[in-house]
Amino acid sequence: MKFRTIRTGALALCAVAALMLGAVGAAGTASGATLAQKDEPQATSPVNVDRAPDGAAVLDQSITQDATADGLNATLVWGKPAGYEQFVDYAVYRATKKRQDAAYGAFSRVGLASSNATPAQDAFDVFRADPSNAAAQPTTTHNLVISGLERRHDYRFRVVGVRADGTEIALPDAYTTGTVAMPDQRPEKFQVANDGYAGILPVASAADGGALVSTAALQRAIDDASAFAVANPGRSAEVVIPRNARVLSAAVFLKTGVTLRVDGTLTASLDLTGYVPEGTKFTMTNAEKFLNLINVEGQSGARLQKVRIIGTGTIDGQGWKYRTDGAPNVAYGDQLGLAESLPSTFRTIAENGLLAGEMYRQCVAAGGPTGDSNCYKKRSNLIEGEHIDNMYIGGGLRLQNPANSVTGFKYLSNYIVNGITVQSFNGNNGDSINVARFKGFTALNNVINSGDDNIVLNAGNISEYQKDPIGAVAGSVWIFDNYLARGHGAIAFGSGTTSWIDNVLVEDNIAVGTSDGIRAKSKPGSGGGVRFVTVRDMAMKDLTNLVDGQVDPLTIGYQMDGAPFIFTTHYPGEYTKTRWPSFHDWDISRVTVDGSRTGGIVVDGIHDDAKLAAAGIPFIASNRLHFRDVHFTNTGIPLIDELTDSSFDDVTFDGVSGAAVWADSSGLKNVTSDGAALPEGNRDFGVTEGADTVLTPGQQELRLVTDASFRRFYVNTLPEDVLTRVGEITIDGVAIDPSLYPAFGPKSSDLALVAGTDAAISIAPVHHTNIGTAITLRAPFLQSLTPGRHEIELRFANGVARTTMEVPQLAAATTQTVPQG
Secondary structure (H helix, E strand, O other), rough: OOOOOOOOOOOOOOOHOOOOOOOOOOOOOOOOOOOOOOOOOOOOOOOOOOOOOEEEEEEEHHOOOOOOOOOOOEEEOOOOOOOOHOOEEEEEEEEEEEEEOOOOOOEEEEEHHOOOOOHHHHHHHHHHOOHHOOOOOOOOOEEEEEEEEOOOOEEEEEEEEEHHHHHHEEOOOHHHHOEEEOOOOEEEEEEOOOOOOOOOOEEEOOOOOOOOOOOOHHHHHHHHHHHHHHHHHOOOEEEEOOOOEEEEEOEOOOOEEEEEEEEEEEEOOOOOHHHHHOOOOOOOOOOOOOOOEEEEEOOOEEEEEEEEOOOOEEEEOOOOOOOOOOOOOOOOHHHHOOOOEEEEEEOOOOHHHHHHHHHHHHOOOOOOOOOOOHHHHHHHHOEEEEEEEEEEEEOEEEEEEEOOOOOEEEEEEEEEEOOOEEOOOOOOOOOOOOEEEEEEEEOOEEEEEOOOOEEEEOOOOHHHHHHHHHHHHEEEEEEEEEEEEEEEEEEEEEOOOOOEEEEEEEEEEEEEEEEEEEEEEEOOOOEEEEEEEEEEEEEOOOOOOOEEOOOOOHHHHOOOOOOOOOEOOOOOOOOOOOOOEEEEEEEEEEEEOOOOOEEEEEEEEOOOOOHHHHHHHOOOOEEEEEEEEEEEEEEEEOOOEEEEEEEEEEEEEEEOHHHHHHOOOOEEEEEOOOOOOOOOOEEEEOOEEEEOOOOOOOOOOEEEEEEEHHHHOOEEEHHHHEEEEOEEEEEEEEEEEEHOOOOEHHHHHHHOOOOOOOOOOOEEOOOOOOOEEEEEHHHHHHHOOOOOOEEEEEEOOOEEEEEEEEEEOOHHHHHHOOOOO
């Protein structure tokens, strides 16, 4: 892939986010095409271009005052060069001069990218230190947080590649930056501490046990800081919560030019009077939400500019009670300082909810409905905003324990999340980084332990798309150097896809314990989709939907079964008249997966032709998905329904090879594996155990093993997530009685066999990854067969396995006719 030169754009964004007119998407190289398909906006929006630089650049908004020293910090990022596979690290050098001097000094070494002082780098080091991860795909950090920079100084930075033997290799000129100027003046500070601000004292709150709440003081400081920033262009205005300060607050509103710096702790108050919106839309019993703790609310005609939330402290939403025994369901949780809430759903909110519970209880007390209804939906987020240009969150901040989601932003451009820790695992709806209707988004250096999707991208709605098909497209995304712990989807797309998401680069991330890895989801007929995506150099491990050994109830009905890659247009929703959504032009390479609870690659294009006809829309299969150098261990084989014009090259599954890898796939058109065409339709499966058996008198059972998949005999049916039988067994062309089949429980019981339903016939996967199916005919069934040779067909959703068996002459008293359906 070629990254394009970063140029300064008309919106004067920072260098790495600058516009590049006329560039094409970040993906599609395997198919040789990045153009839109029929009935799509034919060209991507001019701002939806490659976000990674073809060289090195400093994130302008990352230049901040060090929390404990007089120096400045800045984050240098770089796109990976051609031939990057030879490098195991990168070294950074800098040249310095005072502002008034003419010449720079010589370049001196700053350090290695692998020594980065970020939450993600610490997590990478813990992961790599575990010997069980020795075979995981290597990742390389390609950014460096540089500290000790001085005001009124100019810098140039140079990046060189480092090979395994320590040899440093010069990179093209683009990997040496131009002048990066540090600010002349310190930020103007507006400090809010335990004693308030500017004579505005905190007030005691009964809801908080008598603790002092500083909402008014914090809001006044924000107002004053914004007024200063507007009056002094180019100056930084910081509202500071200093180290060792603990500030309680209800909802506040950030404004243009304000940096909220939290080096102490900002905690959400439990007094709901501070979260009630103005106006008449909100009532205590309707579904309108309470205000968020931090609100960044611009308007379409009055967008906010240059807003930052930074610091080395904690913003705590105080949403739910947390476990006192740490995070037993989070790998490396103790080493990484990650946590886990008590079960948090509408069923447990009265017992386990803090701010979430207070919002729910007061709604119910006012006459609102209980359960998963209006009162439960009133929970607010930790941070939310819209209509913003240049939004930045970073600097080592910890965001934790929201009543609902952690962050949610929409209608914004140039949004960067850099170097934070997010903690919301096991919290219902706890999306961590949720961004929608955006132009330009970068996430790097983060550790995310999420109650819902870790990072999720969404597009605009149908009215926005119809008004401006090109401008409504969301995209220009770079997600790299992140550690993604528990969550529903490590990197998720949708389900809002109507106006398209495109031009996305995901690289050098590690995901451990998420329910899904790369999760692309859209509802039937919602339109749009996700296109021009590159995923590369990623390690995934132990993808699971289990919490305390049981299926997480929050995953039921939404296809979160531990899939490393899932592309589904079968997400729960009504068929609409917009358009069938499409996932196309994805390039996925250099990825390892060690452990999942379902197929390594799921492409779910299941659809109802009658509903499509009624909606008046044609079906569109996912297409041009290209996998290369991707290796799966302890996972299921691909589970594919409907895929066209795609390829799988050097894609391996441990213990399975050849045609058996594709035994779970159907509806393939022009799809190849290592250059060989895969069969399009139903297939003949082999019987690898028990074929053509001659039974012995008194034999108690016959075990037939086929390489067809259990998931093509019993399928998960949404939204209830129960196993529904779609396969059947015939004897001499006659279907057996349906009452003889075993029954399975719902997903909430981990799809367990219903006791006593397998007395006549047992049907089970060969092992947990569903590669192959064992069908055991037990004595009660065998004794019902007439003597002689019988033809057996095991009919799966995507093919048939055939064999025979010979039944010996039995005593007349035990000979019966074959039960028929």
